[in-house]
Amino acid sequence: MTYWPSVVVATPAHSGLAGPLTYRSEQPLAAGNLVRVPLGAREVLGIVWSCPSDPPADCSEEQLRPVSAVLDGLMPLGDGWRQLVAFAARYYQRGLGEMALSVLPPALRDLDNTQLARRLKRLAKVNGSAACPETPVSRPQASAEQQQVLDALGTLDRPALLYGSTGSGKTEVYLRATEQVLQDDPAAQVLVLVPEINLTPQLEERFRQRFEPRHGSAALVSLHSGMTPAQRLQAWLAAHAGTARIVLGTRMAIFASLPGLRLIVVDEEHDPSYKSQEGARYSARDLAVYRAKVESDRGPHPCRVILGSATPSLESWHAAEQGRYRRLAMPGRIGGGELPRLRLVDMNHQPKGATLSPPLLAAMEERIARGEQCLVLLNRRGYAPVLSCDACAWKSQCPHCSAFQVFHKLDRTLRCHHCGFTRRVPRACPDCGNLDIAPIGRGTEQIEEQLAGLLSQAVRPDGTPARVARMDADTTRTKGSLEQQLQALHEGEVDVLVGTQMVAKGHDFRRITLVAGLNVDAALFASDYRAPERLFALLMQAAGRAGRDAGHSGHSEMWVQTWHPTHPLFAALKKHDYPAFAAEQLAEREAAAMPPFGYQALLRADARTQDAAQAYLNGVADAAADLPGRDEVTLYPAVPLPIQRVANVERAQMLVESHSRQALQRFLWAWQPLLLQGRSLPEARGLIRFAVDVDPLAV
Template sequence: MSLFVRVALDHPLPTLFDYRYDLAPTPLPGMLVRIPFGRRDAVGMICEVTDRSDVPLDKLRDVAAICSTLAPLAAEWRALTLFAAEYYQRGLGEVALPALPQVLRDASRWAKLLAPEERYRLMPEGRASLPDALPARATALRRLAEALAASPTLPAADARALHPKARATLDEWQMRGWVSLETGDVAEQDIALAPQIEKAALHASDALLPQLSAEQADAVDAIRGAQGFAAFLLHGVTGSGKTEVYLHALADLLSARPDAQALVLVPEINLTPQFEAAFRTRFAALPEGAIVTMHSGLAEGERARNWLAAHTGRARLVLGTRLAILASLPKLSLIVVDEEHDPAYKQQEGLRYSARDLAVYRAKELGIAVVLGSATPSLESWWQAEQGRYTKLTLTRRAVATAVLPSVRLIDLEEERQRGRASVEGLSGPLIAAMKTRLERGEQSLVFLNRRGYAPILSCDACGWVAGCPRCSAYVVLHKPERALRCHHCGWESRIPKSCPDCGNVDIAPMGRGTQRVEETLATAVPGARVLRIDADSTRRKGSAQALFSDVHAGEVDILVGTQMIAKGHDFQRVTLVGVLNADTALFSHDFRASERLFAQLMQVSGRAGRAGLPGEVMIQTRYARHALYHALARHDYVGFANSTLAERRDAHLPPFVYQAMLRAEGRTLEAALDFLGAAAAEFTGLAGAERVTVYDAVPLTIVKVFNVHRAQLLLECASRAVLQNALRAWQPALRSLKVKGVIRWNVEVDPLDI
């Protein structure tokens, strides 16, 4: 009997492709195959195995190879990718294939990646003999021996990273009977030992763990007692010990179920080192490879190995950024989303998914608990909790008994100007004085400005020329240390001109301030202070962010200057002062979410102060000191801010009370993009249910041109999620058939965050 397989490919067409199958072994859904596609070979995922095909036999092509050594992707994972494809209006292959490591999408690398892994185990003879057999100055050898002693087994790849001649050395130790070489997946051996090891390690040391407050204990008990699906919103003020709640919940799970897996999501890569360190310290008894990370900053091979550890069930704790929500985790039993409000959880390219929303959906389908933690929950999550769909867990006090929330002081810049009080390059006198006081006390200060570079504008006051990007409708940013003008949208860069290119005036000058300029100013305004800047420019090299944060924690920095990278998640023990610059611009944004983001950002950065028991203070420079947002912030009143903002959104018929989708078009000209959107809107009006959807006029994006591509958007809104989804699904064929000259690409985004 002939067999046929239906295969999903990473291709814009939302269809499966039929192929004839006559290989061994028997194909199963979820297996990867190499197939001919057009004039090239491609890797696809089997979605269905059947004995018939609607495609004529003479047009069918054969499967070239099958990845039989990789366990098939589970039905739960395939269902998750199918839901994401349908909800976010993409093809199944466009979701499933990019969710896999790059090396799995290259069939030529299957053999090497999936070959039986070699691992070394230290034998009792070696544990007794090795310490005395190593020369005193053999640092690399001692590192290798310590790594063997510290874990049940040591992967050969890790051994090579510790010692350049590890293979020859380990072969010699093997001949002496000090180590044994094991080939294959030893995860089952490690997991068999895990329950006894974990129960002893995780519970015998409870006396050494931080004492939980009553609120923390109640939260842990609620998570522990959850039966089936349960969504928890852990709303805790900054410094209230949300991480400790996560750790206790994870410890309960791992000690109760030896095969359970947990997924912990963080919004940014630079937050993973401190979480990973906490996990490895708390769960040191877990077998080697039981804690892995997943994020785009990992090398390709490391990311693939970590993905495989999760896929095989060997990894018990998976820590990652948004892409980890699509990891294959066959024994997933708990999901934690830290800083759940963060916009970084929404992918802005390709498949525009929300990792937080997929986390809730995945937990519901699996019947497990999901914990969403934040000091400033998103209004969508807060509304779900208010409606009783999520269980609210509240931490109202800081975890350290002597620590209190910092006081918030508004510095009215207009009042400072009227009174003739001097400022230094945008830094007010009271803020400079406060930083000098902290310096004298040996405490640290943090200055927050969410704008990198030296200055956002370089201009000529004689003729009005402003340096702009030739490829984008945006100004270029002055980067003084590199002596360059750089576009933050397309990457275009040039040298700083010596004179105005329009009138020849040599007195061209920077306008506005970025973190580089603030860093330069502080060096003279606060003499003797050790100033450190952390932003996307200073942390370009791999590992540089972790090294800079380590300097801050070690007390080698007096004043830390940075962007949103320093605003959340970091536990700075010595910071007692936070200064906020240039926050007012977000008050007048056209985006209705701007105030929510600003409040969350300011509350998060304010929470860096006073975490270790020392009195903390936040000083916000503003020209609108009477604004209600700042007064809610001064009271640390998230609840009041959230409820008032939700009332405004309800009156204005905005999310979460309506559902939105965005059609964006990119063209060689703005007219082409707008013409496409106009034609798309005309097609939409004829669809069933279209009368219940509001379609707004097509408009250019705020930054119209990026890299010589013009962009425009069309917003759709509906009070029913189901009606909107059905309409979008019916709209797709018409969109694919539209041909407008000059249009390069288009995409539909569901639940857009940036409008």
């Protein structure tokens, strides 16, 4: 008997083949089976979406190509996983096959049955050797606030927004909630999401200490882009088989195949890193809420989701205000520690040209003398953002981007942080030959150098000089470097740590009592309406690194250098009053019909010229005049992106707004055929690609 499986393959939406393709098979195939099928001259991996026994009416049997092979060593991908992928593809305006295949491990796409069997055998061997008898594990006593939250989680009927101050013990809540789920159901699985790879080592260590003695080392796997293809495949197979009880990962892990999923934790749920900015631009936080609902509707056991943060996103806070989420608060710190006091340094009253104010330096010396640690936050890596010539106004412009190359003094290079182009620092100005070219602005590399000089007389309690270190994307590039730097900080080998935002969230630094924020004013008056929210969250999170040890919390401080000390944001920050800040921001957003009170999408176009990119956008906007629901959306004129050229590609965008999420989605789907046809517009010649970004984070 012949069957006619519908198979999704990796075809992008703009190819015109966004849906499943029909093939021929001599055996019935289950939905979710992985198969190898011919596509053009290639053989590719596909996923069976359905397998009817009736032939399609629009083509003959001879026209359909047979399935080449079935990867029968793997159980089919579950209904819940396929429903999640289908929703993500539909909501974020991507091809179904593009979405489904892009979230599978890359190494899986090239395997045949023999190779797959070898890896499954290896996985079984690892699981067998890792098994161990149940071992009791010591754990700290839960605080009253933690216990109240855990009791509420047991009866939860909607997503939980865990609003806990920094140092309140949110991680212990995650651990105990995970423990309860695994105890109640021997087949249950838990997914824990973190915003960035650098947060995984510390959290993984906490989870391993708690669960490895009882469940074995194979019960927990990590899943993120920093792993090798072989490691990612092994972790994915363990999760898919159900042998990995806990999966810890970044946003990509939301698409892990977890047949026994019962709990999803999204730590630091406010973090913009949960929104992908390339390819399928999905939000892992929002998909976590959707996936929990799907899993709860499908099975006999509920799947709960916990969104945790000291500074929740305004979207989540608003959802809790409306009652769609249940807000669970933990305002106190473990051990009764106090939140750090805010000290605003008015830079208008400091010495001209001072990067670090004298009072701040004096406070740092005092901390170092007591054996305490300091954290200096500057969200800009490199030595200086730009090199400049005073004689002719030359600047270190990237030849391939509309951005400046950043000066890195350590290796004497100019690097573009957008396209990666690197060159040596010129000995003289390339335009006029002037030898006096100088850096403008400051990055973490320069602050580290200046602090080493300014604190050269500061001494530790043992009489040794103070030690300054830096942690950013440059110093943590090599494998294992992040773990080494964190270990050095925890062991007290570093007195002052200079870093970007990567050091401001999630880390448990016990001896830091002073945090300083430099150059924070850039976000106060930015054109992006989300900038104040991001700045407030960053400063609150950074402040939370101080005073986490109750013995030091009484004199922990957050110093912020600013030219605008009377700005309302600092008034809320001084009181650690996130609810007041959120209320003010939500009122402004409501008045302007901005998210979460309005809904947005961006249509982006990349082309060889800016004219072609904008011509394409304006052309497809004109063509949409008669689409159903056009009167419910607003299309703004095309404009260049803030950085309009990257790697010699010109970029433009068009904002689409609506008062209704459903109306926006209906319009975008009706618009898709016109977006494909728009590539043939004569004035859009030179168009390279287009993409739709639903719920964008940067407008």
